[in-house]
Amino acid sequence: MPVQDVVPELILLGGGVGVLLFALFAPRRVQPAAAGLSLLVLAAVAMVSIPMLGEQQTLTFFETFAIDDTALWGKLMVLSVTALIVLLCVDWFRTDARHGESYTLFLFSGLGAILLAGAADLMELVLAALLASAPGYALAAYHRQSRQASEAGIKYYLLGGLANGGMLYGAMLLFGLSGGTTFSQLAQQLPEADAFPAAAGFGLVVVGLAFKLGAVPAHAWMPDVADGSPAPAAAFLTIAPKIGAFIALSRLVAVMPEELVAWRPLLAILAATTMTIGNLSCLWQDDIRRLLGWSAVSQTGYGLMAITALGRSHLALPALLFFLAAYSLANIAAFGVVISLRGLRTRADFAGLSRTRPALSLALVIAFLSFVGIPPLAGFTAKLALFTATMEAGYTWLAALAVANTVASLFYYARFLGPAYFEPPDGDRDVFGWRPLLVVAVCTVGLIALGLGAEIAIDAFGRAALLPGSTP
Amino acid sequence: MLTASIFIPLGGAGLLWLRRDMEPRLARLIALGVSMVPLILMAAAWIRFQPGPGLHFQLIESVPWIPTLGVSYRVGVDGLSLPLAALTALLFTVSIAYPVDLKGRAAEYFGFFLFLEFASLGVFLALDLFLFYVFWDLTLVGMYFLIGVWGHGEEARRAALKFFLYTLAGSLVMLLAILGLYLATEPRTFDMAEIIRQRPLAGGGLRASLVFLGLAIGFGIKTPLVPVHTWLPPAHVDAPAPASAILAGVLLKMGTYGFVRISLSMMPETFRRYALPLAIFAVVSIVYGALVALAQPNLKRRIAYTSVNHMGYTILGIAAAGAVVLGSETARALAMTGAIVEMVAHGVITGALFLISGSIWQRAKTYEIDELGGLAGRAPWLTAAASVAAFASLGLPGLAGFVAEFQIFVGTFAVYPVLAGIALLGIIITAALFLLMLQRLFLGDLPERWADWPRLERSERWGLAVLILFIILIGVVPAPLLAVIQPTADALIELLGTP
Numbered sequence: 001m002p003v004q005d006v007v008p009e010l011i012l013l014g015g016g017v018g019v020l021l022f023a024l025f026a027p028r029r030v031q032p033a034a035a036g037l038s039l040l041v042l043a044a045v046a047m048v049s050i051p052m053l054g055e056q057q058t059l060t061f062f063e064t065f066a067i068d069d070t071a072l073w074g075k076l077m078v079l080s081v082t083a084l085i086v087l088l089c090v091d092w093f094r095t096d097a098r099h100g101e102s103y104t105l106f107l108f109s110g111l112g113a114i115l116l117a118g119a120a121d122l123m124e125l126v127l128a129a130l131l132a133s134a135p136g137y138a139l140a141a142y143h144r145q146s147r148q149a150s151e152a153g154i155k156y157y158l159l160g161g162l163a164n165g166g167m168l169y170g171a172m173l174l175f176g177l178s179g180g181t182t183f184s185q186l187a188q189q190l191p192e193a194d195a196f197p198a199a200a201g202f203g204l205v206v207v208g209l210a211f212k213l214g215a216v217p218a219h220a221w222m223p224d225v226a227d228g229s230p231a232p233a234a235a236f237l238t239i240a241p242k243i244g245a246f247i248a249l250s251r252l253v254a255v256m257p258e259e260l261v262a263w264r265p266l267l268a269i270l271a272a273t274t275m276t277i278g279n280l281s282c283l284w285q286d287d288i289r290r291l292l293g294w295s296a297v298s299q300t301g302y303g304l305m306a307i308t309a310l311g312r313s314h315l316a317l318p319a320l321l322f323f324l325a326a327y328s329l330a331n332i333a334a335f336g337v338v339i340s341l342r343g344l345r346t347r348a349d350f351a352g353l354s355r356t357r358p359a360l361s362l363a364l365v366i367a368f369l370s371f372v373g374i375p376p377l378a379g380f381t382a383k384l385a386l387f388t389a390t391m392e393a394g395y396t397w398l399a400a401l402a403v404a405n406t407v408a409s410l411f412y413y414a415r416f417l418g419p420a421y422f423e424p425p426d427g428d429r430d431v432f433g434w435r436p437l438l439v440v441a442v443c444t445v446g447l448i449a450l451g452l453g454a455e456i457a458i459d460a461f462g463r464a465a466l467l468p469g470s471t472p
Numbered sequence: 473m474l475t476a477s478i479f480i481p482l483g484g485a486g487l488l489w490l491r492r493d494m495e496p497r498l499a500r501l502i503a504l505g506v507s508m509v510p511l512i513l514m515a516a517a518w519i520r521f522q523p524g525p526g527l528h529f530q531l532i533e534s535v536p537w538i539p540t541l542g543v544s545y546r547v548g549v550d551g552l553s554l555p556l557a558a559l560t561a562l563l564f565t566v567s568i569a570y571p572v573d574l575k576g577r578a579a580e581y582f583g584f585f586l587f588l589e590f591a592s593l594g595v596f597l598a599l600d601l602f603l604f605y606v607f608w609d610l611t612l613v614g615m616y617f618l619i620g621v622w623g624h625g626e627e628a629r630r631a632a633l634k635f636f637l638y639t640l641a642g643s644l645v646m647l648l649a650i651l652g653l654y655l656a657t658e659p660r661t662f663d664m665a666e667i668i669r670q671r672p673l674a675g676g677g678l679r680a681s682l683v684f685l686g687l688a689i690g691f692g693i694k695t696p697l698v699p700v701h702t703w704l705p706p707a708h709v710d711a712p713a714p715a716s717a718i719l720a721g722v723l724l725k726m727g728t729y730g731f732v733r734i735s736l737s738m739m740p741e742t743f744r745r746y747a748l749p750l751a752i753f754a755v756v757s758i759v760y761g762a763l764v765a766l767a768q769p770n771l772k773r774r775i776a777y778t779s780v781n782h783m784g785y786t787i788l789g790i791a792a793a794g795a796v797v798l799g800s801e802t803a804r805a806l807a808m809t810g811a812i813v814e815m816v817a818h819g820v821i822t823g824a825l826f827l828i829s830g831s832i833w834q835r836a837k838t839y840e841i842d843e844l845g846g847l848a849g850r851a852p853w854l855t856a857a858a859s860v861a862a863f864a865s866l867g868l869p870g871l872a873g874f875v876a877e878f879q880i881f882v883g884t885f886a887v888y889p890v891l892a893g894i895a896l897l898g899i900i901i902t903a904a905l906f907l908l909m910l911q912r913l914f915l916g917d918l919p920e921r922w923a924d925w926p927r928l929e930r931s932e933r934w935g936l937a938v939l940i941l942f943i944i945l946i947g948v949v950p951a952p953l954l955a956v957i958q959p960t961a962d963a964l965i966e967l968l969g970t971p
Contacts, residue, residue, distance in 0.1 A: 358492065372640075374613060375606035384602075385541075388651050396648075396682075403644040410640055414616075414633055422620045422629050455538040462540060 005060040005067050008049045008075065009111060015041030016107035023100025034100035035090045038107060042083045049075055057465040063182045064121035066251065069464030073321050074117030074247045077328060078240050082110040084332050084439050085240075088232040088339050091433030102142060105135035106236060116212070116244030120468060122171040122181040122205070125248055129167060129208060132241045133160045139233040140225050148228030156221045156237075160211055163218045167208025173201030184468045187255040199261045205252065206263075206270075212245035214238065215304060216274045219297045223281070226293025231342075234289065235335035238296040239328050242303075246324060250307050250317065254469025268308045268398050275301025279405045282412040286346050291412060292334055295371060298409065299327050302402055305386045309393035311470065316393070318461035319385035325450060325457065326370060326378035333367040333443035340436040341429055350416055352425025360431070361420050363444045368413040370447045373406055378450035385458070473517060474547045474597050475533050477510035477561070482590040488583035496578035503568045503582035510561040510593060514554075521554055523956050527737070527963035529599055529665055538602075542654075542661035547597040551960025552732055552812055555953060556725055557596040559819045562942070563721045564589040566935040567714035570827050571834060572622065581622055585714070588614035592722050596729065601650050601662040605643070611723060612639050615707075615715065623710040624833075631706035638703035639693060646690025646730070652683040653738060668737045668967070676741060684742045687735045688750070695727030695783045698757040708776035709839070713830020716772065720779045721823035725815045728786045732812070732964065736794055740968045743794045748888070751791035755891050757784030762901035766908075771832065771839040774909060775825045778865060781898055782822070782873075786814045788895055789880035792887045793964065798971050800886050807883025808961035813953065814876035817864070817946055821873055824861040824939040828854060831932055832913075835925060841909060846918035850925040855914045857936040862906040864943045867899055872946035 003010075019041065023034045049072060057068035086103060093099035112132025119125040137160065141153025175181050177198055178189035190198060211218035226234045253263050278298025285291040306320035337360050344350065354361040370379030383406070390399045431437060450457060465471045484506030488499055521530055532548035549557065564585070574581050591614055594607030612635075620632035654662060656672035656679070673680035693700045708716050731750075736743045761780030768774035789811030793804045829839060831854060836844060848855045864871035867878075877899065884892040918925075928936075946953055 369613070374609050380606075380609075381538075384647070384651070387648065388541075388655065391648070391651055392655055396652075399648055399651075403641075403648055406644055407637060407641040410637055411633070414636065418620065418629055418633065421617060422632075455536075455540060458538060458540050 002060050006065065008045045009114060011048060012041065012045045012107060012111045012114070015044070016104050016111065019107060020101055020104040023098070023104065026100060028097045031098060031100040032090050034103045035086050038086050038103040039083055041107065042079050042086070046076060046079045049079070054463070057467060057471075059120055059184070059467050063184050063468070064124050066118045066120040066467045068467045069460075070247055070250070070317065070321070070466045071118040073461065073464060074243050074324075075114045077243050077324060078110050078113045078117070081236070081240050081243070081328050081332065082106055084442065085232050085236045087435045087439050088235065088332075088336060091435050092230060092232050092339055092342070094433075102139065105139050109135040109139065109236070110240055113240045113244030116241070117247040119248050120183045120251060122174055122186075125205070125252070126164070126168050126171050128244065128248070129164055129212060132212065132244060133164060136160070136237050136241065140229040140237060142230050142233055146228065149230070152221070152224045152228035155224045159218055159221045163208045163211030166204045170201040170204025170208065173197050174205070177201065183251065183255045187468060190255075190260060191257045193260065195260055202256060202261050202263065206249065206266075209245045209249045210270070212241040213249070213300045213303075214242060214297050215270055215300045216277055219274065219277070219300070222297050223290045223293035226296065227287065227290045231289070231335055231339045234293070235332055238293065239331055242300065243324050243328065246303055246307070246320060250310055250320060251466055251469060253307060253310060254466050264308055264393075267304055268395055271301050271304035271308055272398060272401050273301075274298070274304060275402060275405045279408050283408065285412060288338060288345055288350075288416060291416070292331070292338070295409070295412075296331065298405065299371065301405070302383065302386055303327070305390045305395070305398055305402060308395055308398065309389040312393035313389040314462070315385055315389040317464060317466055318458050319382065319389045321461040321464065322378075322385055322454070322457055323382040326382040326447065329443045329446045329450065330367045330370040330379055333363055333440050333447065336436050336440035336443060337364045337367070340431045340440060342432045344429070347416055347419055351419045351423040353420035353429065355425045356429045357431065360437075360440065363440045364420065365417055366444045366447055368417060372410050372413060376448070376451040378447045378454070381451055381454040473513055473533075474531055474549065477513040478547065478590055478593045478597060480509045481506055481586040481593070485583040485586035485590065488579045488586065492577075492579045494579040496574055499579040499582045500568070503586055504565065506586055507561070507565045507568050507589060510589065511565050514558040514561040517549060517554065518558060518956075521549060521956065523551060523959045525959050525963065527668065527960065527967060532599065541602070542657075542659065542663070543602040544600055544663065545603060546599040546663065548599045549597065551956045551958070552729070553596045554956060555812065555816050556729060557593055559725075559816050560589070560592050560596060560722050562938070563718060563819060563823045564592070566823070566938055567717050567827070569931045570714045570717075570830060570935050571929055571931055572712045572714055572830065573834070575622055577621065581618075584614055584617050588618065588718065592718070595726050599664045601654065601664060601667070601734070603662075604664075605647055605650060608643055608726065609640075611726070612636055612643065615719060615723065618715040619707060619711045622712040622715070624712075625710070627706070628710035631710040635703050635707040642690045642693030642700070645686050649683045649686025649690065650734075652679065652686065664733070664738075671738070671740065673739060674741045676745070680739060680742045684735060684739055684746060687730070688746075691727040691730040691735065692753070693727070694730070695724060695787060696780060697753050697784070697787060698760045698780065701757070701761075701780050704780065705773050705776050708779075708826075709770060709772045713826055713833060716830070717823040717826040720776070720826055721819035724779060724783055725819060728783060728790065728811070728815055731787065731790050736790065736964060737967060744796045744968060747791045747794035751788055751795070751888055751891050754784045754787035754791055755895050757781065758788065758895045758898035759901075762898040762905065766901055766905040769841055771841050771909070771913075772826070772829045773839070774841070774905065775822065775829060778902060778905070779818070779822055781902060782814065782818045782865070784898070785877055785880050785895070786811045786818070788884055788891070789814065792880070792884040793961070794968060795887045796968055796971050797887055801965055803883045803886030805883075805958075805962050805965045806879045807887070808964055809954065809957050810876050810879025810883060812957045812961060813946070813950070814880060816953065817872035817876045817943075820939050820942045820946070821861050821864045824857065824936060824943065825865065827932075827935060827939070828858045828861065831928060836922065841912050843919070844913050844922070845916045846914070847922065847925060848914040849918060850922065851927065853928045853933055853936075857940055858914065859910060860940050860943060862910055864947065866903040866906045870944075870947045872943045875947060875950045
């Protein structure tokens with residue numbers, strides 16, 4: 001067995017267990033050290049993973065797991081996201097004396113997302129989705145005393161249970177049709193299969209992944225988790241599983257024969273409804289965390305455009321990866337601002353923020369304008385690539401709809417930026433530790449650098465394969 | 473050199489934003505000094521620029537940016553962009569010097585102004601569609617904050633948002649059209665000169681029409697053409713006067729610039745087909761803008777609507793230039809030259825008019841024409857400047873507006889005689905509305921409350937004097953300006969081909 005191919009995953013698994021053991025036995029005052037330990041684990045995994053980039057892109061473990069550049073980029077993104085979230089946690093959980101074990105949950109959920117990104121097998125896909133979800137339920141409800149957190153946790157759990165159950169059933173159908181569970185077998189056997197059960201199986205798997213993505217029809221948990229869960233957990237759950245699920249979905253559709261299942265129009269409709277519902281729900285939102293939850297839904301809609309174009313435009317996969325990087329940075333930056341200014345929630349709270357906290361205010365502007373897609377921020381290049389790929393694939397109407405949604409999105413983001421810049425402040429604003437500020441700074445600088453230095457990223461993403469369906 | 477003129481204002485903006493507690497006087501001085509740099513560089517570019525036949529860009533500076541997508545950082549000038557970039561530099565320097573209610577946030581205000589100058593110069597100097605779009609969107613951000621923070625009261629925030637939403641919608645539709653154009657190039661590139669050479673979508677068809685329509689919507693909103701002009705009046709009325717001057721003088725020109733640089737140059741075949749509808753929209757804007765302006769009791773709103781009218785002349789000239797009719801080359805070249813001159817002339821004239829309205833606001837805190845009157849005795853300088861600007865705007869020979877409008881009308885009469893005839897109505901109405909405005913503002917009895925009307929400050933006198941000087945210079949000796957514009961206009965006509 002080629003164990004060396006999964007060394008990063010093994011380190012992450014062992015590291016997660018190590019952090020848990022540490023948190024169990026460490027006294028309360030050294031609990032924050034669990035964060036440092038987690039960062040070390042993440043750094044070690046990244047160190048082992050980076051040399052694998054640009055090496056032979058192949059399937060491993062009896063073709064169940066892909067170690068192509070797409071999976072590796074997804075892995076590196078999940079690792080970076082997890083590291084930034086861990087930094088956000090330390091100050092947030094300061095009052096929780098036994099918060100060390102929360103880091104284990106982040107590491108395990110991150111591992112699930114990483115396995116999702118590499119999944120080239122239906123069984124592995126289901127397992128990875130479950131692994132990404134289960135710690136997520138606990139994270140969503142981590143503030144045990146809070147009713148909102150419990151509500152968010154329950155909602156996330158029920159919807160997740162349903163979606164994952166459906167996904168298992170769908171995987172079973174596809175297995176029955178093709179006689180195998182690996183994607184390579186699907187690619188070979190499915191063209192001869194019956195259309196109806198194939199479509200049903202595919203549809204159920206897509207719904208399961210839609211839950212992780214926060215896409216219609218399994219999107220309803222996102223605003224509640226963003227609103228009720230601990231803010232760092234909310235940031236994590238709206239980003240990391242999404243990265244894994246986007247790549248998993250791309251990998252799956254790349255082997256689905258279009259003649260059998262018309263997945264392209266299906267995903268186009270999914271993209272259209274997701275971005276529109278997310279946006280419409282944002283419009284009159286007065287609570288910034290619910291706003292971020294719904295905007296995460298609408299952003300998923302934009303990302304799905306890339307999958308619609310997969311196979312028809314060479315830019316589709318680079319656009320998706322670039323979009324994921326830009327989205328992650330902007331979302332962490334926005335949540336970082338919320339965490340730094342703990343307690344700020346409604347629009348009125350943001351009045352005069354540009355006077356009291358100019359740097360954080362500017363960071364919020366950059367994060368939001370990147371969501372909108374104002375150049376030269378990374379979000380703009382992402383949208384440009386997404387639009388180009390979508391139009392090249394013949395889905396100009398979808399790009400036009402995305403444009404309409406983008407204009408609408410400016411409205412609700414500006415509803416928060418307006419008070420921050422146009423209204424006088426009412427008293428000083430305290431910030432909440434230096435670590436969230438550091439994270440916000442890293443993300444905003446990242447958004448600008450990724451926008452200006454897009455060439456490096458797009459070029460690198462352009463060389464990524466998506467096995468077994470497509471090679472660069 | 474061009475790169476420096478774009479990025480030095482950005483550096484200045486960064487400096488001012490970092491030192492937000494700076495003395496207002498010092499902030500103004502720094503901003504003024506920084507804004508002088510592009511002005512001097514533009515003068516130098518003007519001297520180094522060699523007008524010649526054919527459509528070719530000069531003073532090009534270029535570095536690859538995202539080669540995978542065919543994007544590069546590329547700036548340069550030709551006879552179309554050089555006058556507009558020079559106008560931009562001039563208007564910014566004057567507007568920055570002009571006094572305004574800073575609301576205790578001086579350094580931020582001047583920072584945003586320099587940021588806007590950076591983006592505006594970038595739009596005119598960019599020779600890459602991607603870069604062009606980047607700067608285009610940044611102008612929206614800068615103007616949004618200028619109107620929202622330093623505008624007049626609660627209304628300003630709504631006007632700022634309306635401006636941002638409306639023009640972002642336009643720019644995103646334009647982005648889709650640009651991508652449509654980009655996807656038709658082979659090899660894929662955003663390089664303007666290369667796209668002009670390749671002429672993608674020359675075969676026509678639905679796709680070409682859609683791309684043209686997208687561009688027309690994007691540029692039409694910015695210009696603005698009736699019926700997509702509704703963002704303009706509130707934005708103008710509620711913006712601080714120097715920002716209004718920039719909005720009318722510089723930002724509106726981006727729409728007409730886009731029509732010439734992108735719609736006409738990159739898709740000449742399609743432009744020829746749609747020249748007539750465009751001309752009709754232009755005439756509607758001319759007449760409608762003039763009529764609505766006539767009915768406005770609010771000084772600034774009145775000037776704002778005359779912008780709709782004047783930008784209509786520009787579009788009419790461009791459309792006439794694009795209407796390929798047998799034996800009309802000379803007339804169409806004249807119309808094109810006139811349209812480009814009109815962009816510059818309108819920039820200087822309307823810039824001056826909005827600054828004058830700002831001076832009135834600083835003293836009276838009102839824009840209602842009926843509340844003012846008889847100011848000629850108290851404010852001779854203001855009266856003189858307003859008279860020259862108003863007469864120039866209504867097209868009095870010897871002033872800048874005449875040179876432009878004369879050429880546009882002569883050119884258009886050869887191609888669309890009926891439309892030109894209707895458009896002449898606009899000139900008559902404009903004359904009436906400006907004369908009425910001058911009469912009510914400056915003649916008659918001075919109301920009691922304005923008995924101690926303060927005189928113009930030195931910065932106001934200098935700013936207006938410079939603009940008035942240019943209005944007269946372009947009117948009396950247009951030759952240096954025409955020498956730069958004409959070869960490019962001829963080249964554009966050549967690009968459109970023969971019937």
